Amino acid sequence: MASNTIKLRATEADGQVTIKALITHPMELGTRKDAKTGELIPAHFIQDVTVNHAGKPIVTGAWSGGVSKDPYLSVRFAGKKGDEVSVAWKDNKGDSDSVSAQVG
Amino acid sequence: MNTSTKRRVFLKGSMAATAVGVAVGAGLLAPRAVLAAWPEEAFKAKEIGVALKSLLGSDAFDASADIDVKAPDIAENGAVVPITVETKLKDVESITVLAAKNPVPLVASYAMGKGADGFVSMRIKMGATADVIAIVKAGGKLFSAKKEVKVTVGGCGG
Numbered sequence: 001m002a003s004n005t006i007k008l009r010a011t012e013a014d015g016q017v018t019i020k021a022l023i024t025h026p027m028e029l030g031t032r033k034d035a036k037t038g039e040l041i042p043a044h045f046i047q048d049v050t051v052n053h054a055g056k057p058i059v060t061g062a063w064s065g066g067v068s069k070d071p072y073l074s075v076r077f078a079g080k081k082g083d084e085v086s087v088a089w090k091d092n093k094g095d096s097d098s099v100s101a102q103v104g
Numbered sequence: 105m106n107t108s109t110k111r112r113v114f115l116k117g118s119m120a121a122t123a124v125g126v127a128v129g130a131g132l133l134a135p136r137a138v139l140a141a142w143p144e145e146a147f148k149a150k151e152i153g154v155a156l157k158s159l160l161g162s163d164a165f166d167a168s169a170d171i172d173v174k175a176p177d178i179a180e181n182g183a184v185v186p187i188t189v190e191t192k193l194k195d196v197e198s199i200t201v202l203a204a205k206n207p208v209p210l211v212a213s214y215a216m217g218k219g220a221d222g223f224v225s226m227r228i229k230m231g232a233t234a235d236v237i238a239i240v241k242a243g244g245k246l247f248s249a250k251k252e253v254k255v256t257v258g259g260c261g262g
Binding site for chain 1: 142143147183184185186188203206207208210211212213214215216217218219220221223224225226227228229
């Protein structure tokens with residue numbers, strides 16, 4: 001999987017770092033049918049998402065296919081400008097991606 | 105054996121074959137990747153209580169005024185419903201988001217590390233008008249808050 005599926009913004013205000021991540025992913029439930037063929041579209045969704053701060057996981061999420069297509073996630077935690085943050089995901093097919101950024 | 109009986113036998117046989125084909129297809133459509141961390145049982149549960157017991161070990165929770173669930177009153181498109189869960193509770197261990205009437209109510213669950221704020225914002229799918237329920241585990245106890253979202257077009261089926 002290409003490494004450009006995540007857009008990540010990290011900003012700091014008053015000692016709080018806000019992470020905003022936009023992930024490009026189909027988030028297919030596996031219960032939808034193809035409109036043309038009538039066949040079920042196989043499930044394909046992100047199961048694990050991790051937000052790391054200074055190399056340590058600070059928020060780890062488990063997702064179902066109930067998360068919208070091209071998921072957006074925002075979390076907050078204590079931190080400062082220049083800290084390294086990263087977001088990683090892994091889906092039910094074993095694909096994964098991660099990206100890191102500096103808090104600005 | 106006359107022709108029509110033969111045809112009947114043939115039809116029976118092909119129908120049985122089709123049934124097997126469907127079963128195999130269904131098996132293939134649900135690949136079970138080995139992911140120890142992902143709580144598969146909770147994500148398969150059709151009932152909120154079952155999902156919570158499996159995920160958090162308990163389905164007993166108290167309503168809390170310290171949890172704020174932000175979501176639109178009316179969502180025209182159930183496929184994209186923006187929600188925000190924010191809590192003032194201390195020692196937040198996890199935040200879990202459920203959509204009460206989805207085929208699989210459990211949407212997402214977040215484990216909050218030390219230093220993390222009680223804040224999660226995301227977009228979820230909703231199959232029908234229902235409550236968005238947030239369950240916050242703080243100090244070993246479960247607290248909840250909910251907000252009803254009217255869904256005009258569901259986003260869970262095809």
